[in-house]
Amino acid sequence: MSEVYDAAKLSLSSDGFSAFRYLSTVNALLSNPVSNGLGRDLTIRALGAREKFSDHSGILRNMVRKAGLFPYLKKEFSELSPGDRVALDIYRTPFSENFVFHSMQFRIFDLLKEGRNVVLSAPTSMGKSAIVDSLLGLGRFRRVVLVVPTVALADETRRRLQERFGDSYQIIHHSSQECRSDRVVYVLTQERVNERDDIKDIDLFVIDEFYKLAFRKLKSGPTDYNDERVIELNIALSKLLKVSKQFYLTGPFVNSIRGLTELGYDHTFISADFNTVAVDVHTFGVDANNDAGKLAMLATIAPQCDGATIIYCKSPGVAGKVARELVRLGYGHSFESEHIDWVAEEFDPEWDFTYALRNGIGLHFGGLPRALQQYTVDRFNAGDLRFLLCTSTIIEGVNTVAKNVVIYDNRNGSRGIDKFTHGNIKGRAGRMGVHFVGKVFCLEDVPEDNLNQEVDIPLGIQDADTPLNLLASAQPDHLFEFSQDRFDAAFTEETFSIDLVKKHSYFRMEQFEQLYSMVEMLEDDEFESLVFQLSPATGFLKTLAKISCRLVPKTFSTNGLQTKTPDNILAKLTSYQKAESYSAYLKSQIEYAKQRLQVDEKANLSGMLNNDLKLLSNTFGYTMPKVLGLLEDVVRLHAVKKGIHTKIDYSYVRMTFESLHLPAGLNALEEIGIPIQTLHRISALLDFPDGAGVDELAEHLRWNEQAWEFMGSVDQSFIRRALGGNSLV
Numbered sequence: 001m002s003e004v005y006d007a008a009k010l011s012l013s014s015d016g017f018s019a020f021r022y023l024s025t026v027n028a029l030l031s032n033p034v035s036n037g038l039g040r041d042l043t044i045r046a047l048g049a050r051e052k053f054s055d056h057s058g059i060l061r062n063m064v065r066k067a068g069l070f071p072y073l074k075k076e077f078s079e080l081s082p083g084d085r086v087a088l089d090i091y092r093t094p095f096s097e098n099f100v101f102h103s104m105q106f107r108i109f110d111l112l113k114e115g116r117n118v119v120l121s122a123p124t125s126m127g128k129s130a131i132v133d134s135l136l137g138l139g140r141f142r143r144v145v146l147v148v149p150t151v152a153l154a155d156e157t158r159r160r161l162q163e164r165f166g167d168s169y170q171i172i173h174h175s176s177q178e179c180r181s182d183r184v185v186y187v188l189t190q191e192r193v194n195e196r197d198d199i200k201d202i203d204l205f206v207i208d209e210f211y212k213l214a215f216r217k218l219k220s221g222p223t224d225y226n227d228e229r230v231i232e233l234n235i236a237l238s239k240l241l242k243v244s245k246q247f248y249l250t251g252p253f254v255n256s257i258r259g260l261t262e263l264g265y266d267h268t269f270i271s272a273d274f275n276t277v278a279v280d281v282h283t284f285g286v287d288a289n290n291d292a293g294k295l296a297m298l299a300t301i302a303p304q305c306d307g308a309t310i311i312y313c314k315s316p317g318v319a320g321k322v323a324r325e326l327v328r329l330g331y332g333h334s335f336e337s338e339h340i341d342w343v344a345e346e347f348d349p350e351w352d353f354t355y356a357l358r359n360g361i362g363l364h365f366g367g368l369p370r371a372l373q374q375y376t377v378d379r380f381n382a383g384d385l386r387f388l389l390c391t392s393t394i395i396e397g398v399n400t401v402a403k404n405v406v407i408y409d410n411r412n413g414s415r416g417i418d419k420f421t422h423g424n425i426k427g428r429a430g431r432m433g434v435h436f437v438g439k440v441f442c443l444e445d446v447p448e449d450n451l452n453q454e455v456d457i458p459l460g461i462q463d464a465d466t467p468l469n470l471l472a473s474a475q476p477d478h479l480f481e482f483s484q485d486r487f488d489a490a491f492t493e494e495t496f497s498i499d500l501v502k503k504h505s506y507f508r509m510e511q512f513e514q515l516y517s518m519v520e521m522l523e524d525d526e527f528e529s530l531v532f533q534l535s536p537a538t539g540f541l542k543t544l545a546k547i548s549c550r551l552v553p554k555t556f557s558t559n560g561l562q563t564k565t566p567d568n569i570l571a572k573l574t575s576y577q578k579a580e581s582y583s584a585y586l587k588s589q590i591e592y593a594k595q596r597l598q599v600d601e602k603a604n605l606s607g608m609l610n611n612d613l614k615l616l617s618n619t620f621g622y623t624m625p626k627v628l629g630l631l632e633d634v635v636r637l638h639a640v641k642k643g644i645h646t647k648i649d650y651s652y653v654r655m656t657f658e659s660l661h662l663p664a665g666l667n668a669l670e671e672i673g674i675p676i677q678t679l680h681r682i683s684a685l686l687d688f689p690d691g692a693g694v695d696e697l698a699e700h701l702r703w704n705e706q707a708w709e710f711m712g713s714v715d716q717s718f719i720r721r722a723l724g725g726n727s728l729v
Contacts, residue, residue: 001035004028008042012049019056022046026063037273040067044278047076048436068103069276075433093130095137095164102127104274109134112204117247117267119210121254124427125276128250129160132206136165136185144169145186145205145244147193147236149212150396151671152373158187162724176668176693190229190236194473194505202244209396210249210257211420213237214455223465228506231470234459235505238474241265253423255453259460263478277430283442288410294443295325301441302331307403308380311389312425314409316365316610319389320352322408323361326387332359335384339375342714346583346677348590352606356389365391367614371675371718378721395424404439405429410447413558419447468509472501496637504630512630515551519634530635531644534652541577545570548627555623560611576620582660582676586612616660621667625654668694669701673722678715682708698723 008025011017026046029039043063046053053060057077064073065084070091073084080088091101093109101109104122109131111118122128135141148154158173165171170181173188179198186199193199207213213233216224240247241263249257260267284300286293313319326332335358343354353363353372362376362385373393380388381401388400392412405428410417417425422442430438458466459474462483471479471487479487490509491498495516501509519527522543529539545566549556553563561568579585586609593608632650639648659667660676663683670676672694686707688700701708702723708716 001029001032001038005035005038005042009045012045012052017052019053020059023053023056023059023063027066030063030066036067037275039063040069041275041278043067043069044072044276044436047072048278050076068274070100070102071276071433074100093134093137095133099130101130101134102274102276104272105131108270111268112246112248113138115246117260117265119249119257119260119267119269121251121269121271123273123275124252124424125430125432126272126274127276127432128208129157132248133161133164135204136161136169139168141203142183143202144184145188145193145199145202145240147188147190147205147207147233147240149189149209150393151189152370152393153208153396154187154189155370155672156399159724161185161187174668174671174694176665177695178693190233191506193236193239194232199239200243202240204246204248205240205244206248206250207233207237207240208250210251211254211455212251213259213457213459215458225465225467226508228508230458231467232505234457234470235473237457238459238478242475242477251455252427253420253453254455257455257457259455259457262460276432277435278437279426279429279440280437281426281440281442281446283445285445286443288444294408295321297443298322298325299329301406301443302326302329304439304441305387305404305406307386307435308383308401309387309404309406310394310400310402310428311387311406311408312394313389313391314411315413316352316363316367316391317604317607318409319363319365319391320356320606323352323356323359323363323387323389326361327356327359331387332356332361333386334358335360337379338714339717342712343372346675347586348605348609350605351609357385360385360387362388363390364388364393365610366393367610367617369613369617369675370670371673371678371722374673374721375718394428395421400428401431401434402428402438403430403435404441406441406443408443410444417447420453422447469501469505469507469512472498473505496634500633504626504633506626507630511551515547515630515634516637518547518550519631519638527635527638527642530631531639531646531648533647533649536653540653541573542566542570544628544631545573547631548624552623552627555619556615559615559619560608561615572615576616577656579661581680582616582662583680585616585661620657621660624657628654628657663688664690665692666697669697669722672698674718675715678711678718681711681715682719685711 004025008022011022022042023046026039026042029035029042046060047064061073061077061084064076065087070087073080074088088100091106093099093101105127108118108120112131112135120128132146136144146157148157154173158171161169162171165185168183170179170184172179172184172186175192175195186193212230215227215230218224255271257269284297286297311322313322340354340358343357348354353368356363357376362380364373364376376385376388377400379385388402405426407422407425410422412421426440429440430436458470459478462471462480464486466483468487468490471483496512501512519530525539526543529537529543531537532540549563549566549569556569557563561572563569575588576585579588589612590609593605596608597605628650632648636648639646655664662676662679666679666683666688667676669679686704688697692700701719708719
């Protein structure tokens with residue numbers, strides 16, 4: 001069958017092309033279940049070369065219908081038969097008169113509508129979110145939970161749902177929001193699912209990218225059980241299974257799943273290779289470490305990238321180099337925007353992000369402030385930026401309208417990506433209804449097959465290696481007898497309670513034991529520095545740096561800090577705590593970086609700035625508050641043993657990290673796209689109500705527009721986009 005397919009595909013660009021012969025091949029392939037996918041691929045390619053089929057439009061229309069591509073039937077053909085119209089009526093979605101299912105979407109929707117549990121593995125282009133929207137459009141589901149992998153995707157999803165269903169559902173996406181409706185959709189990361197105590201009586205829960213439930217198998221053989229996000233997602237799964245009537249798990253390129261049946265949950269697993277775009281893949285076989293060869297290959301690939309192009313790079317540093325090479329090769333273009341001047345002022349004119357944007361190229365990576373991520377994607381989707389250079393943020397579901405994808409590296413940071421992830425990146429090429437045929441350029445060879453296309457859910461496959469902090473926070477009904485015995489044995493010593501482990505499920509048992517031992521072995525003056533209420537005691541930051549250096553070294557080392565001694569960590573903690581604002585801290589670090597450039601030829605301004613941005617968002621804004629929460633409880637235990645009765649309260653210190661030097665709670669608005677610098681300026685112009693959630697804060701901004709209407713135009717554009725208005729300047 002593949003030979004027939006290849007011949008037909010090649011014929012599209014040949015001089016003696018026969019539309020009738022091509023469509024006859026399509027019909028034969030579609031008539032065979034084994035080759036149906038090949039027939040659908042050729043049908044999509046025919047739509048992309050529509051002018052070649054002008055004399056056979058009726059046959060092409062029939063092939064589109066036979067392939068189950070009903071959205072294209074509606075969009076691409078003005079003349080429809082009565083049978084076509086009946087089909088469109090049947091496949092029309094409940095949430096929109098103008099949106100039509102394709103046949104696979106309809107099949108999944110039908111199963112879920114019947115109350116079945118569904119696990120779906122399907123390509124990125126299949127349109128899985130439309131199924132969720134259609135279920136909400138039915139109006140039968142009152143309480144729904146959508147679990148997404150990142151805050152960025154949660155924000156993108158809540159925007160879509162707010163626009164479509166804001167009148168009929170309360171959309172909850174942040175920990176500060178209270179449930180005030182009997183009809184609610186929670187759009188949360190796994191960590192936030194675990195934080196809430198109002199997730200009860202759920203009609204349906206959905207986990208996007210469900211393959212993230214499995215621990216990663218290392219190339220060397222063993223499994224990495226230290227991924228706290230996998231643990232948190234399994235805890236969330238346990239919680240949701242206990243309180244929900246039905247579930248729907250979605251993800252790409254999975255062959256099988258284990259663990260749900262073992263927990264007693266029946267489900268229908270569907271692995272569907274249903275693409276709505278066709279993709280041409282070109283592989284160049286450049287060695288992974290041949291940096292010069294990869295840069296040289298850009299000169300070959302760039303001319304072939306007509307239209308919007310995503311380039312996946314292993315790190316922000318590589319993305320910056322690629323952007324500068326594209327400009328050198330003549331593929332940049334002058335792009336003028338007040339946003340560029342804003343970025344140059346708030347960060348630096350020589351930062352890779354600023355340089356790339358000024359030359360019509362977008363950068364998108366973790367640590368980049370959310371407002372800049374959103375602005376870059378908006379401009380890319382609007383056609384203002386031809387190239388969007390991404391790191392792993394592209395894997396996390398950011399929706400774009402890219403026609404082409406260049407996989408520059410087969411790594412994510414220093415870690416190799418597998419065929420599973422490689423396929424996920426490739427799936428970003430093309431977009432249903434926008435680009436019929438996408439192109440993928442792989443500079444390195446495609447990774448070989450591996451076991452990661454099978455998902456083993458740790459919650460349902462418990463063994464001696466299952467992390468105890470996962471078991472401690474799982475629902476009791478989900479513990480196997482073996483795990484219960486192991487669990488009971490682990491808590492025979494009353495060093496710390498099960499409740500403490502549940503409260504701090506982010507940390508492994510080894511980390512609990514390590515911290516308990518470290519605090520126990522502190523010198524008297526070091527321990528005294530940990531005993532305070534609200535305002536930090538003398539020497540606290542030094543002791544915190546010493547503890548953090550050993551307890552969570554990775555959160556610093558991955559952001560460019562050496563962890564052999566706590567000195568570098570102490571310097572960063574001190575600089576941050578002494579800074580008057582987020583902006584003041586960044587400015588001081590940029591100035592320090594420029595001083596280093598004068599004496600260290602290996603230093604890189606963009607690299608140091610990118611590391612500081614990750615340090616602010618990942619370490620200071622997320623990990624350090626968790627470390628402080630656990631440390632506070634462990635210090636209390638030791639204080640009792642020592643007969644110390646002073647109240648120990650780290651809430652103020654935690655808040656200074658979480659809030660990024662803003663008034664308490666205001667940083668919630670950063671998640672919906674208002675930069676920290678803008679929020680700092682607003683807070684000087686407008687008083688916000690104490691204890692307000694993100695909804696109340698946003699509403700307060702709407703009602704008090706006169707307080708910020710004379711701010712800079714870029715600040716205003718960020719605010720208006722976050723509040724749901726037009727933002728492009």
